[in-house]
Amino acid sequence: MTAYTQLSNTDKDQLLAELRQQYDAFATQQLDLDMTRGKPSTQQLDLANNLLRLDGFKDSTGADCRNYGGLDGLPEMKALFSDIIETPVENIIIGGNSSLTLMFDALARACLFGVSEDTSPWHGQEVKFLCPSPGYDRHFTVSQTLGLESIRVDMTDSGPDMDQVEALLAQDASIKGIWCVPKYSNPTGITYSDEVVERLASMKTAADDFRIMWDNAYAEHYFSGELDTVKDILATCAAAGNPDRAYVFASTSKMSFAGSGVSAFASSANNVSYAKKYIGAQSIGPDKVNQLRHLALFPDLASLRNHMSKHAALLGPKFARVEQILNEELAEIDIARWTKPRGGYFTSLDLNTGSAKRTIELSANLGVKLTAAGAPFPYGVDPQDNNIRIAPSFPELDDIETAMRVLCLSAKLATLEAAY
Numbered sequence: 001m002t003a004y005t006q007l008s009n010t011d012k013d014q015l016l017a018e019l020r021q022q023y024d025a026f027a028t029q030q031l032d033l034d035m036t037r038g039k040p041s042t043q044q045l046d047l048a049n050n051l052l053r054l055d056g057f058k059d060s061t062g063a064d065c066r067n068y069g070g071l072d073g074l075p076e077m078k079a080l081f082s083d084i085i086e087t088p089v090e091n092i093i094i095g096g097n098s099s100l101t102l103m104f105d106a107l108a109r110a111c112l113f114g115v116s117e118d119t120s121p122w123h124g125q126e127v128k129f130l131c132p133s134p135g136y137d138r139h140f141t142v143s144q145t146l147g148l149e150s151i152r153v154d155m156t157d158s159g160p161d162m163d164q165v166e167a168l169l170a171q172d173a174s175i176k177g178i179w180c181v182p183k184y185s186n187p188t189g190i191t192y193s194d195e196v197v198e199r200l201a202s203m204k205t206a207a208d209d210f211r212i213m214w215d216n217a218y219a220e221h222y223f224s225g226e227l228d229t230v231k232d233i234l235a236t237c238a239a240a241g242n243p244d245r246a247y248v249f250a251s252t253s254k255m256s257f258a259g260s261g262v263s264a265f266a267s268s269a270n271n272v273s274y275a276k277k278y279i280g281a282q283s284i285g286p287d288k289v290n291q292l293r294h295l296a297l298f299p300d301l302a303s304l305r306n307h308m309s310k311h312a313a314l315l316g317p318k319f320a321r322v323e324q325i326l327n328e329e330l331a332e333i334d335i336a337r338w339t340k341p342r343g344g345y346f347t348s349l350d351l352n353t354g355s356a357k358r359t360i361e362l363s364a365n366l367g368v369k370l371t372a373a374g375a376p377f378p379y380g381v382d383p384q385d386n387n388i389r390i391a392p393s394f395p396e397l398d399d400i401e402t403a404m405r406v407l408c409l410s411a412k413l414a415t416l417e418a419a420y
């Protein structure tokens with residue numbers, strides 16, 4: 001196959017006609033496939049069905065989990081998250097079923113009350129947040145919903161572009177935070193290098209109430225090779241003299257049942273005690289019965305890792321199929337680059353500038369729904385209009401194959417159309 005840039009006009013005409021025929025052939029199949037969101041498949045969810053059985057109601061201290069109390073979570077659940085995110089138990093608060101809620105609440109507290117007793121509420125000030133992109137759309141929605149302006153910075157293969165981050169933070173005191181998914185990042189799948197973690201922890205910030213939103217959502221979610229490790233952000237911040245800089249989040253959403261898991265927040269002793277003051281006003285205690293159910297399923301890190309190896313066995317072949325089809329369809333024509341994730345939930349595809357929206361539209365017209373163009377960027381605007389997030393976890397292998405063929409065909413058509 002020839003790179004599209006090398007094609008003569010006559011070759012292009014002929015190829016476009018052939019591709020349009022293939023497109024029309026797909027149209028007769030009346031497809032209805034959805035690769036819009038990174039949801040666990042039914043088989044993955046089935047692995048945790050024992051969550052619905054519980055033999056007793058007491059935790060390790062003998063407390064009855066059916067009753068009120070235990071604001072910051074069961075001790076054994078804190079111990080489990082302490083192993084997952086490698087943070088001492090005293091720095092952890094267990095939340096409800098969603099880490100995104102904990103993130104929203106952490107920023108809402110900052111807006112209403114400030115990040116500590118001696119800082120001012122963000123509300124009423126001009127406040128900006130750094131959004132490494134492509135990134136997780138719901139993060140950007142959280143900060144934007146709270147009135148914080150999103151500033152886009154680039155993602156590299158080892159984390160956010162730290163030259164950009166440091167330059168912006170050094171001179172702009174209205175930038176008060178940054179979103180980070182440090183392991184198997186959403187959607188590029190990269191894991192932050194030690195150097196990036198060290199620079200984030202030690203960089204100068206014009207704002208003295210700057211916070212890193214460290215969403216370790218994919219801490220245990222590998223499907224290829226060994227589980228990646230990421231340098232401990234809380235310890236690195238403390239060593240750099242910025243002990244209160246990072247808020248860490250995690251959850252079991254994509255280990256047990258999505259949306260019915262257990263979430264956790266971890267930070268410095270100061271930040272944890274400040275957060276507890278407000279969490280204690282919000283609630284008499286979290287859902288401890290759900291924590292107990294999770295502990296029956298995952299009594300320790302070893303059992304959780306054993307469980308996640310079963311997820312890996314289901315997810316690995318799906319990502320391998322995505323990779324195989326991208327290679328078969330696009331490698332030789334030089335119109336795209338894509339990530340090769342070893343964990344997380346996404347493959348990130350970059351096409352030529354200006355062709356993502358059209359590719360997604362062409363796919364949709366054939367019944368293949370993809371994440372909206374621009375979704376992984378603040379305000380839904382991809383400045384290059386070239387990025388597509390591929391989410392293969394939910395569909396069956398055959399459907400992934402069909403959806404990927406349609407996506408690649410649409411990408412070829414969009415690229416050729418743009419060349420005229």
Ligand SMILES: Cc1ncc(COP(=O)(O)O)c(C=O)c1O
Pocket residue numbers: 038097098099100101136181186215217250251252253258259261263
């Ligand atoms: C990076 C990231 N963080 C958080 C979440 C949601 O987590 P939870 O279900 O715990 O709110 C997701 C879900 O896709 C995610 O990709």
